[in-house]
Amino acid sequence: MGRPEPDADLDRLVQEHLPSTIRFAIRLTGNVEAAEELVQEALLRVSRGWTGFRGEARFRTWLFRIVINAFHDRRTEPRRIDQLPPDLADVRGANPADGILYDELNRLMAARVSALPPRQREVLILMTYEQMTPRQVSELLEISEANVYATLHLARQRLRQELAPYLVEK
């Protein structure tokens, strides 16, 4: 895609990608309020840094990079506490999946993804929910493809261990 004209095209592109950007921010932060602030900050940077968009990257990739940079810069994220959440039962106990409602499990899953360490979270969300290839993720996050694979592996392994009681083969 060549470099679009400023103002009118920028406005159109932002409007087009705003809903998906908000959803991406919600997955990154885990809650709507923080996501709104993150997107506000990102849009401010878009309006100021428009001249920095060179056109060789897709607009969505460029916009997501700005969101991720803003996410890193905020540093208001509560420190991740590396403990199992209380709503996950003891793995040594009886079948902990009994009694949990389907919706609760889906929300729990989302919360665990949003609680992953930042880099693992970004890689998992981009590849699983934004359907990006490892190459696209490596370009967006400015890391090697090997690092993308390794990080994805760690993220999935971690989720697998933490949610072991709920991973029932169908």
Next chain:
Amino acid sequence: MNTPDPNLTPSPDDPLDQLLRHAAWPEPSDELVARLESQWRTRVQADHTRRRRKRLAGAVLAASVLVAAALSVYVSGRVGNEQRLIIQEDRAPVENVTQSGPRAEESVLPSGPLRQQIARPADEDTGTQVAADAESRPARLHEQVIFRVLEQRRPSRDTMSERDTLLEEAIAALSDNPKAEVNDILRPLLNERLSYEERLLRHLPQSSMERRLVQIRLLERLGSARSVPALEALSRHPQLHAPAIEALCALADPITLGRLVTMEQSTVLRQRVLAALLGRNDLQATAIYLNFVRRPETKPAALYVLKVAPNPPVDALFHLLDSPDYAQRMAAAVALGRLENPAVVERLIAMVRHDVKRQEALVALLNNSGEDATRFVGLARHNQLLIAAVRSAEVQARFAIP
């Protein structure tokens, strides 16, 4: 036949992928989307108006300068041309010319009807008249315009690129107040890191020592791997060593960080670089960090840094329990054991129970001084199924990593 790694290859039959597919985050409300759209439009409109006003102001200023220059050139040029024309046409000697003063010329005013038009107003006290110099060629109109514009042009914000200006402002702000919040100062520069990094690297060689200190701080936040060679070179200077190391902690790759740990003389800075390795939270950096756990001379510092790390690379350490390198496995086990983290102990106990890397997990638990780990190991020693494994782990814990 190679089976695909379940942690790399999604599969519809994999329960984890089934859960991931159905993970449910809160949906953004229509009001939220509308609010952000409205804020965006307001900002775009404001930016558009500001840019239009700026362009208009610039155009008005340029037009004013050109008009003023053209007028002055026209007036002075007209007088000069008329003088030359008259002198060429009328070469009769001038009557009653009084010459005095430092600027009187030898040439004379022509006589005739045009004399009054071109003669400057006489000084009534002295009766002096200054004649025009008829010998030099007056500049042509377009040359005069250029000269006038160049004379009146002032160095302004417009002559420097806006980026250079922002960068200079950031440097000045940090120089004036070294304790200022760097993030606030850098906010206008964050969108174009590569561009500012390039400028900083270009200016570094000719900067003063004080200025370099500030530039290094900025590179720490704005820079990338590209800045690493310059920062390594700067770190050899005693005055710049510490700030350059700080910046390298943020930017250098794990291999470079490992080299810096080996070369570093200062205990504090060595710990700082070890902390940076841990903070990367990836496999390569953690594996390099574990080299320093393995060496007796660096083990205490490495484990101290691990103990105080705010976000230790737990996942990477667990992954390295599976390393083909025995010493690395043991180093990972020792490091995991030294973490005062109930969730880590929980996982290790589960690994022992389910015979997943049991030896390594036991070595880790033997290195943990917490109550849960101590109690579990005590029980395991009296368990017929585990007693042999515990004894083997005790030997490994004692001798594998001295």
